[in-house]
Amino acid sequence: MALMSSSTMPKRPSDPLDIIDVDSMLTDEERAIRATVRQVCDDLVEPHVVQWYEQGDLPVARELAKEFGKVGLLGMHLEGYGCAGMSAVDYGLACLELEASDSGIRSLVSVQGSLAMYAIHAFGSEEQKQEWLPRMAAGEAIGCFGLTEPDHGSDPGSMRTRARRDGDDWVLDGSKMWITNGSIADVAVVWANAGEENGGIRGFVVPTDTPGFEAHELKNKMSLRASVTAELSLAGVRLPAGAVLPDVTGLKGPLSCLSEARYGIVWGCLGAARTALDAARRYSMERTQFDRPIAGFQLTQAKLAHMSTELQLGRLLALHLGRRKDTVGLRPEQVSVGKYNNVTKAIEICRTARTILGGNGISGEYPVMRHANNLESVLTYEGTVEMHTLVIGQTLTGESAFR
Structure with a gap:
């Protein structure tokens, strides 16, 4: 058997970190999307992220969200309502590039799109979708996701946040912990135990200017410092009947x-x-x-x-x-x-x-x-x-x- 000549030997990888040529499995469109996100991060994040991390804050979170919205990053894998409707692979490639700059930056996008927006998109009423998703996709409204509690992380079924009916309204009481975007959010998707008679665990779309809703930013983090993290407090937060996510009950x-x-x-x-x-x-x-x-x-x-x-x-x-x-x-x-x-x-x-x-x-x-x-x-x-x-x-x- 003849050995390959030097002219027919495969070339060394152009990317030394991709020896097995995983990139060859991507489409041209996927590579283009990745390149766009990488350029956005190079322009907007890389020059400042070390300073943000040392400060223990992300002071330009709202500005970044608007810039990310301009290129379709927020809720990019969702369809309609101003969302880009891209594939799961496209979204994954974007997440990789965002976190190559910093995990806190990827968390900003992930919580906005895959938690807050996804919850409304998958389980919300048409009114909720129309009200929030276009603005969130554009980065004009920031969302957070209230599930984890101070005493209940891995066991969300034991959450202590309660939702009770009062006439046609809902009233929420409780607290949530380690909530990314919490203190800058315009809307919070909050999960609460509504009792078995009301479907158990229910999700609520809560405008953060609702009386009784407070968010306090958490400091002294040694990790994920270039990110906004908060504790949410809900004390008698009164919501109309239309605030509940209608299309899902339970965990x-x-x-x-x-x-x-x-x-x-x-x-x-x-x-x-x-x-x-x-x-x-x-x-x-x-x-x-x-x-x-x-x-x-x-x-x-x-x-x-x-x-x-x-x-x-x-x-x-x-x-x-x-x-x-x-x-x-x-x-x-x-x-x-x-x-x-x-x-x-x-x-x-x-x-x-x-x-x-x-x-x-x-x-x-x-x-x-x-x-x-x-x-x-x-x-x-x-x-x-x-x-x-x-x-x-x-x-x-x-x-x-x-x-």
Whole structure:
């Protein structure tokens, strides 16, 4: 058998982080959408994100939302009402590019589109959709999603926030914790226990200027610092009958929304990993020790090879799930596999990249520690790694280990 000549040998990858050519599986349109989001991030986010992170705030969140709305990023995978109607893969690629800049930026878009907008789009009345979705798609109105409580995160069925009927009105009392966009939101999708006689867990579309609604921004975060995070307080919040989401009852509502957002995380976390890996790769070729670049040492190459392989496998998994979502849909356990694998591998990549940078790895001059810190939040929110482990375990065995 003749060996291939040098003229017929495949060329080295144009992107050293894509050795197996995952990009070849994307369409020209998908690559164009990715390029647009990358350019938006380069122009609007990259010059400022380190400062925002150090401040522990996202002071331009509303301005960013409007800019993202101009290019169709908000609710981009939803149809109608001013939404772009793009594919799940398009949305995933956008999430990856957003989180390559910072997890907080991707969270802004994810909470707006996959939680608040999706809830109204999937379960809202026509009046609710017409009132809110066009403005939210344009970034003119900001939404948040009130599910997690101070004492109930992984067990939302035990929430203490209550909704009671008072004539034709609803009255809400309770609190919600760790709510992205909470203190800048114009509308909150709040989940409350309305009692078995009213369908159990119900969702409510709550304008944030309603009397009794308050949001207090949370400070002193060590992770996801370039993001607005708040605690919501609802004290006798009176809403008209039309505020309830009419087309869903029970935990199906919030859990369906979480599946949408988790799908974006499957892609998004890989952006953080890609940035960290690229920083470590470049640093290793520039940093010299013992009169040679540290990229030439076997242990450094072993780290880079492992990180690169995990990143590429994560991209393949995300793309597979995205293609299925666009054709036949995803089951919850499939989303759990994606979040469980990709977030745990992404945080491992960031931590390993930090070791290549040595002491410089903890410096804000490099993006690695910022991404590693952010992923500590991503590892926990919208389903902890433990919960997704048990979802996968239940699928494998048929036995529930939640209780």
